[in-house]
Amino acid sequence: MSETEALETHVQELRRGTAVLACLRLLEKPGYGYGLLEELEARGFDTDANTLYPLLRRLEKQGHLTSEWNTDEARPRKFYRTSAEGLRLAVALTEEFRAIATAVDALPQEN
Amino acid sequence: MNDSQTGTLTASYVRAVARKIPERQRDEVRAELRERIADETDARIAAGEEPAAAEYAVLKDLGDPGALAALYADRTMYLIGPRYYLAWWRLLVLVLWCGVLPTVVVITVIKAVQQAPVGEIIGGAIWIAIEVSVHICFWVTVIIVIVERTTRPTAKSPFDVWTPEMLNTVPDREVPATKGEFIANIVTVAIIAGALLWDHFIGGIALPYPGVPIINPALWPWWYAAALVMLILQVLLAAGVYRKGRWDYRFAATNACYALIVAGGVLWLISQGALINPGLATAIAERSGNPATGDLVTLILNIVAGFLFVGLGAASSWEGFRRARHQSRLSC
Numbered sequence: 001m002s003e004t005e006a007l008e009t010h011v012q013e014l015r016r017g018t019a020v021l022a023c024l025r026l027l028e029k030p031g032y033g034y035g036l037l038e039e040l041e042a043r044g045f046d047t048d049a050n051t052l053y054p055l056l057r058r059l060e061k062q063g064h065l066t067s068e069w070n071t072d073e074a075r076p077r078k079f080y081r082t083s084a085e086g087l088r089l090a091v092a093l094t095e096e097f098r099a100i101a102t103a104v105d106a107l108p109q110e111n
Numbered sequence: 112m113n114d115s116q117t118g119t120l121t122a123s124y125v126r127a128v129a130r131k132i133p134e135r136q137r138d139e140v141r142a143e144l145r146e147r148i149a150d151e152t153d154a155r156i157a158a159g160e161e162p163a164a165a166e167y168a169v170l171k172d173l174g175d176p177g178a179l180a181a182l183y184a185d186r187t188m189y190l191i192g193p194r195y196y197l198a199w200w201r202l203l204v205l206v207l208w209c210g211v212l213p214t215v216v217v218i219t220v221i222k223a224v225q226q227a228p229v230g231e232i233i234g235g236a237i238w239i240a241i242e243v244s245v246h247i248c249f250w251v252t253v254i255i256v257i258v259e260r261t262t263r264p265t266a267k268s269p270f271d272v273w274t275p276e277m278l279n280t281v282p283d284r285e286v287p288a289t290k291g292e293f294i295a296n297i298v299t300v301a302i303i304a305g306a307l308l309w310d311h312f313i314g315g316i317a318l319p320y321p322g323v324p325i326i327n328p329a330l331w332p333w334w335y336a337a338a339l340v341m342l343i344l345q346v347l348l349a350a351g352v353y354r355k356g357r358w359d360y361r362f363a364a365t366n367a368c369y370a371l372i373v374a375g376g377v378l379w380l381i382s383q384g385a386l387i388n389p390g391l392a393t394a395i396a397e398r399s400g401n402p403a404t405g406d407l408v409t410l411i412l413n414i415v416a417g418f419l420f421v422g423l424g425a426a427s428s429w430e431g432f433r434r435a436r437h438q439s440r441l442s443c
Contacts, residue, residue, distance in 0.1 A: 033143075034150030049172075053147060054182050069142070077146050 019047045019055060021097065024082050024090035027065060032077040056080055064089050121148050124170050131180035140183050148173070191255055199255040206251055211243050216418070223414050229382040289353075296349035300342045307338060320394050325412065327380075327388045334380070341373055357438045363431035370424030377420040381413050 022045040026036060033053055040047050047055075059065045064086035070079050082090065125144050132140045148169055155165035173179055181188050191199050218239045222232045311331060314324040348369065352362050380386035392405030399405075 032150075033147055034154065049147070049151065050174075050182075053143070057143075057183065058185075075146065075149055076142060078143055 021093040027082045030079040030081040127176035128180045203251045293353040323394045358434040360435045363435040366431040367428035370428045374420045374424040
């Protein structure tokens with residue numbers, strides 16, 4: 001495995017959890033798959049479509065998101081929204097991320 | 112995007128995915144997938160791609176419909192995952208040992224008692240070993256695959272009952288080739304040689320038939336000479352191991368070849384009906400008044416000798432390699 005490949009794998013692992021948090025936060029306002037994908041990218045949470053769509057389904061199955069089909073426009077779209085349970089999860093995850101950031105800062109610094 | 116123009120590929124793709132989705136989720140997945148493909152295609156068209164090329168690229172990115180369906184339906188795409196892999200492996204090894212070995216022994220003994228030809232006995236043993244192994248591998252795997260799919264992914268494995276008490280507390284001891292071992296080896300060789308000579312010249316070892324050897328006297332002198340050579344080689348091998356102070360792979364390989372030659376020689380004699388003294392059967396038959404008894408004793412002696420030499424040879428070979436491997440691990 002080359003160095004960039006190794007880096008990519010580790011970065012991917014590191015970011016996996018952040019996508020969940022970003023989705024839960026962003027979907028406090030209802031949103032649909034592709035729109036969310038673009039917004040995530042714009043906000044610096046690069047997420048692969050093949051990761052995002054199954055993730056939304058999983059979060060919905062766990063009750064952290066609710067969904068509703070919007071048929072007002074020509075193309076029916078599934079709109080997701082963060083549930084009360086999802087909001088609690090988002091709070092917990094945010095705290096966890098802050099704790100991790102603090103812990104990382106407290107690590108011995110490179111010279 | 113005009114769905115009717117570029118939609119045929121998409122429709123086929125959605126159909127291919129939906130076919131592999133459980134009925135009650137199918138409509139939902141179908142709709143979600145159409146939305147996703149349409150949105151991604153539009154984005155590509157907006158970026159300047161031709162509609163047909165855009166649709167093609169999106170479907171190509173989505174990949175194998177079967178894999179996508181598995182992802183949407185939360186289906187496992189492996190036979191046995193890490194959760195049950197160890198359980199599967201241990202169960203397999205255990206059942207193979209407990210199943211194959213006794214079956215082979217029982218079948219061999221039954222065939223031998225039925226006086227089947229030697230070729231048929233050996234062939235039958237190999238065949239039954241393969242047959243039982245295949246069955247065990249298949250059924251153990253089927254059971255674990257079912258368990259894997261019927262338990263919740265978060266559930267603890269029902270086989271996951273390991274505790275530190277299960278550790279082997281006997282520490283990995285170094286296994287040097289000791290002087291005691293060497294002496295024991297020489298004594299064993301001497302006893303065997305003595306027993307062979309006693310049997311040939313005096314006869315009646317452990318049997319109430321004075322003067323009747325167990326080993327076929329027709330094997331004198333050449334097979335006895337061969338046995339003597341093998342015994343001397345055994346001493347030389349033990350001496351080599353003792354001098355070096357430990358086993359290595361060369362000793363282990365030599366030992367395995369040695370065991371193979373000895374077991375092969377004995378099996379050859381058994382197959383020729385030449386190992387056991389025919390005079391023994393005659394003597395037993397005369398005394399018991401039943402000719403079948405003598406044949407039966409000869410048969411049992413043959414079976415015991417066969418299993419003894421094959422078993423001892425296999426055990427000795429295995430032990431040699433085990434110690435060589437252990438030694439090579441200790442030295443690194």
